[in-house]
Amino acid sequence: MTNEQILSEIREANLTYLMLAQNLIRSDRAEALFRLGMSEESADLIANLSPAQILKIASGNMLLCRFRVDDDIVWNLLTNHTTRKVDNDATTRLHASILMAGRFSEAMQP
Numbered sequence: 580m581t582n583e584q585i586l587s588e589i590r591e592a593n594l595t596y597l598m599l600a601q602n603l604i605r606s607d608r609a610e611a612l613f614r615l616g617m618s619e620e621s622a623d624l625i626a627n628l629s630p631a632q633i634l635k636i637a638s639g640n641m642l643l644c645r646f647r648v649d650d651d652i653v654w655n656l657l658t659n660h661t662t663r664k665v666d667n668d669a670t671t672r673l674h675a676s677i678l679m680a681g682r683f684s685e686a687m688q689p
Contacts, residue, residue: 586640589640589641589642590637590638590639590640592642592643592644593636593637593638593639593642593643593644594633594634594637596643596644597625597628597633597636597637597643598633600615600617600625601625601626601628601633603615604622604625604626605626608622608626616647
């Protein structure tokens with residue numbers, strides 16, 4: 580993949596992310612904050628962006644979204660790659676969601 584292709588993919592990911600985020604925020608703000616892991620202030624800004632502003636922001640060369648999963652416990656639950664595998668994928672995904680929800684709650688407390 581060339582550098583220009585990578586930058587094009589980043590721009591496309593940014594545009595998709597901003598459009599998704601704006602739609603989620605406008606339709607169900609509380610769920611959007613949880614699912615996107617963002618602050619109220621960020622949600623306010625994204626919700627009020629015009630289409631032109633979204634295009635301008637998305638056209639940058641820096642990826643706007645990031646992985647919220649930053650530890651082995653959650654990755655292992657999501658991928659079910661632990662040494663003691665659980666056969667029920669729904670249970671492991673639920674466990675991962677609970678862990679991430681707890682971390683989101685901790686991050687949002689002053």
